[in-house]
Amino acid sequence: MKHYDVILVGGGAAGFFTAINLVEKHPHLKVAILERGKEVLSKVRISGGGRCNVTHACFVPSDLVKNYPRGEKELLGPFNQFCSGDTIAWFEQHGVSLKIEEDGRMFPTTDSSETIIDCFLKATRQLGIQVLTQQSVQSLFRGENYWKIETQNEHYSAEKVVMTTGSNPKIWELLAQLGHTIVEAVPSLFTFNCKDSRIKDLMGLSTPATVSVAGTKLSATGPLLITHWGMSGPGILRLSAWGARILAEKKYQCTVVINWLPEEDRESCMALLKTIRGEQSKKKVARKAPVDLPNRLWDNLVQAAGIADEQKWADVTNKQLQQLADQLTHGQFQVNGKSTFKEEFVTAGGIDLKEVNFKTMESKLLPNLYFAGEILNVDAITGGFNFQNAWTGGFIIANNL
Incomplete structure (x- = not known):
């Protein structure tokens, strides 16, 4: 069995951003990202027509939350901790400059999602974060002081687990078996x-x-x-x-x-x-x-x-x-x-927001289990808002885990 301090399940935007922030703040942590597919960051690659709509030029948390049909009330506190301006600064610090378009959407100045992907992959390599592909989670078990995760070909354990699997029905089912309420997913956008x-x-x-x-x-x-x-x-x-x-x-x-x-x-x-x-x-x-x-x-x-x-x-x-x-x-x-809408499939549904502590993004039911991104019953209109939710959740987890 392979042991880590923190395992992130889901190799998408929220998973990578959380892992990078975690190890930057706590360099001693042994961290791995488990991804069920052959490739990571596939949704980042196709988002914004291949340009990656990173965030939106809306810098006031009380205005920003109005773009979330589900999550408006819950995200106000988190956005006061990490908002669009913080996202811009974070990417600048990691060598990626963003530009604002007329409608407020923000993209890398290169107009290529590969810029964001390269940034994330470079950071994980430099920080020693292990990215393990083709690791489809089959079971999730909570011990006294650890979590045990089984994939189709490996067993893992970790003190803390961060779920960033987006709209994955199989993971929702595993979490429901552990006691979480899942709001049924329906298409949005x-x-x-x-x-x-x-x-x-x-x-x-x-x-x-x-x-x-x-x-x-x-x-x-x-x-x-x-x-x-x-x-x-x-x-x-x-x-x-x-x-x-x-x-x-x-x-x-x-x-x-x-x-x-x-x-x-x-x-x-x-x-x-x-x-x-x-x-x-x-x-x-x-x-x-x-x-x-x-x-x-x-x-x-x-x-x-x-x-x-x-x-x-x-x-x-x-x-x-x-x-x-x-x-x-x-x-x-x-x-x-x-x-x-294009390939940018977004769903309304996921983990009931009443069961999550939005000061830390930790489960209120299961200690040492955290959530970020679209696995939660949070979704937004088009324009970079869904990514901003992922960045904010990841930042808060890294700060509080």
Whole structure:
């Protein structure tokens, strides 16, 4: 049996960051990372389209937590210990400079996730952290003063264990057998499948919109991207994150209501259209959008409102204007299913947050067992927030273990 002071189960972002911080603070510790696959850091490699969205330029903890549909309350304390600014400083100290993009996302200046992977692998080598691949954990046993871990081909023991396995059902099952409550996992961060003539042939078109789910309080505003399978973009992803459980219950069959003019409601839009009718009476309605909307989308919505291609503003009836106002601010679209957002599969679910001490990230039920990253029932919208949760959890464990 191989013995270590600390074993980290899971060779992803949270596992590596925790291990590196641990040994930097406590150089005498004998530490190993167990990874079930052949490769480590595979999710880091594909994140952000291969660029690795390391964190977000949101530096106030009380603002940062608002990007977490699950974990908002619990993460406030941890973010006061280690926030986005600390992440930037940490990577700078380890030879990786980050840059801020217009939307606040932060990437390595190299625009390559390999920069982050190389940083982590170099640090583990220098610190003597053992990285052991193809070690799929089969059982977890708690003795009086140690933990025993069995993989398919080896036995390990350690005084302390850190679980950083992300959304791994097998590990959740092992932890449930030890007494932890697992909140059932459902997908988060997904796109909507929607076939509708109003968005047909508009692939790649992006415009601001407010999207609501009919019959619920779910609503989100942000750029909506039309794809060949339906709808994506930050607005849709935000809605999918906050509505992860509700949409799962609906089996991803629902009606979404879209306001293509987020600054307007039906009444103000109707008043605006009447003004346009008076000012542009001789112009054709379908020719050019008189509002902040892509022309191709405007044309489709005009058709959906029952206004003919050749019709001039002067000839549009009040009823047609009302139909157009409805299409612009209250268009209903049927969603039939979802698609995974790129390869960045995120789940809502995991270890019940009531069972974790967020001052130390230690289990309240099982001494010397710690958690970081997506193994917890914590998830965020897209933009570097899920990684920030991993860095913060790892830092706190290293400080308190």
